[in-house]
Amino acid sequence: MIDRKRLIIAGIVAALFIVALARTLIGPSPRGIQTDTRLLMGTLVTISVWGVEKGRAQPAMNAAFEEMARIEARMSRFVATSEVASLNAAERGTWQPLSEELERVMTLGMEIDGLSGGAFDIGLGPLSDLWGFSREPPPETPPEPRDIRKWLEFRSARTGPGIEISEHRLRLANASVGLDLGGIAKGYAVDRAMEILEREGVAHALINAGGDMRIAGSKGGKPWHIGLRDPRQADGVVAVMDLKGSVAISTSGDYERFFIHQGVRHHHILDPATGHSARSGLMSVSIQAPGSFLADALSTALFVLGETKGLALLEKFPNSAALLIREDGSRIQTPGFIAVAPP
Amino acid sequence: MRPLALLLRASTPADRWLMGGSAVAILTGALFSVTTPGKIAMVSRDNRPILRLALDRDSQHEVAGRLGPVVVQVEGGRVRLLEHRSPRMIGTRVGWIQGAGRAIACVPCGIVIRVEGGERSDGDAGGFDAVSE
Missing domain, CATH: 1.20.5 (Single alpha-helices involved in coiled-coils or other helix-helix interfaces)
Structure with a gap:
């Protein structure tokens, strides 16, 4: 009898020992959030995963970061060896080979360009260079008016579309056009990174690429708790979004990259129609959409278009919703946009 | 019994x-x-770790960023970044951080400080999991 009891005790001791050893080797409990960060695409990218053992979480996050780095290496116009930089360097009016991936991304971007009546334009590279919001140190004065006039003249001199895509080739019309995928590449990269996480078995995650973000699942049934920045107070939030499931969020505002010159705020969201910062009566536009690519593009397009035309564009995307903050601080929240005022 | x-x-x-x-x-x-407090501040430049600092020991370190030197200061279990020449000083404006998973970045300098040492507790980023901006 005592031998049988001793056998049971030995079993209990062994089980406890194995559990303790496994905890030590595998690491923290899979219940909590694990986070990692990288500098990518000119911003701080943070990936948080929930409910994954440490041994699986880090490789999954690494794979997602690698995918974003790969996309940056292909689509950033600031990376000299990228496909986009190579296309921008090509002689205007000549057909250039286009990778399948870039063709897919650009085709989607051009669709939104068409639907927005040109307010969302992925060919604004030369105008962006004139303003120099991506330069370090950042600009403190606007470009010379004659330079903007010249750009507008070049643009209006185009007889056809600025960007043409045909049979896996691309042609840029003239010197007014150069690829700048800043309005979509980050969103596309976030979508791809989330696909990688899902492929690696991560069901609950948040990817935040400098404010362009996408969530999946929840935190053990609790929603992801997201703040929406106050356009005029860097430390404040104007809305709280508690979100579960698959949602992308993107915000475009006149406060991200800007300078004030002679009392006028000049910011990085440029209006192709004027060559200047968009003045649509809005301070910020936030979009909730099924994917980051779409949310990224729509937030820029709605900001440029303004309230009336922007909301008309949004109606073409039934699964997307917006929160617009006007220059006077008042808001428009479309049905379906999940947010409440902060406590 | x-x-x-x-x-x-x-x-x-x-x-x-x-x-x-x-x-x-x-x-x-x-x-x-x-809930696990952060114990280590991992400093990286261009996504490569360059410094590992224990948060239980006050210290100050000058690190070479892309735009010049920046200072990483550890005090009372917290860490902060002091930029000298960053155009927008965004990393400096973040102030002190201490929770595991929190990070400070100076993008033009290529410097990121990340607190490590365990799992992050819920809503550690100023009460939010993230802020859309």
Whole structure:
């Protein structure tokens, strides 16, 4: 009898020992959030995963970061060896080979360009260079008016579309056009990174690429708790979004990259129609959409278009919703946009 | 009480020590998985780790960023970034951080400080999991 009891005790001791050893080797409990960060695409990218053992979480996050780095290496116009930089360097009016991936991304971007009546334009590279919001140190004065006039003249001199895509080739019309995928590449990269996480078995995650973000699942049934920045107070939030499931969020505002010159705020969201910062009566536009690519593009397009035309564009995307903050601080929240005022 | 008495009678002192030790290890692990303070500040430049700082020891370090030197300061279990020449000083404006998973970045300098040492507790980024901006 005592031998049988001793056998049971030995079993209990062994089980406890194995559990303790496994905890030590595998690491923290899979219940909590694990986070990692990288500098990518000119911003701080943070990936948080929930409910994954440490041994699986880090490789999954690494794979997602690698995918974003790969996309940056292909689509950033600031990376000299990228496909986009190579296309921008090509002689205007000549057909250039286009990778399948870039063709897919650009085709989607051009669709939104068409639907927005040109307010969302992925060919604004030369105008962006004139303003120099991506330069370090950042600009403190606007470009010379004659330079903007010249750009507008070049643009209006185009007889056809600025960007043409045909049979896996691309042609840029003239010197007014150069690829700048800043309005979509980050969103596309976030979508791809989330696909990688899902492929690696991560069901609950948040990817935040400098404010362009996408969530999946929840935190053990609790929603992801997201703040929406106050356009005029860097430390404040104007809305709280508690979100579960698959949602992308993107915000475009006149406060991200800007300078004030002679009392006028000049910011990085440029209006192709004027060559200047968009003045649509809005301070910020936030979009909730099924994917980051779409949310990224729509937030820029709605900001440029303004309230009336922007909301008309949004109606073409039934699964997307917006929160617009006007220059006077008042808001428009479309049905379906999940947010409440902060406590 | 009977199972406990049975357990004590049928086990040797060595069994009891092993059981007790394992139980303590499991309970400690469970406690730390609920909320774990950060213990290490990992400083990286261009996504490569360059400095590993214990947060339980006050210290100050000058690190070469892309735009020139920046200072990483550890004090009272917290860490902050002091930029000298960053155009927007965004990393400096973040101030002190201490929770595991929190990070400060100076993008033009290529410098990121990240607090590591365990799991992040819910809503650590100023009460939010993230802020859309």
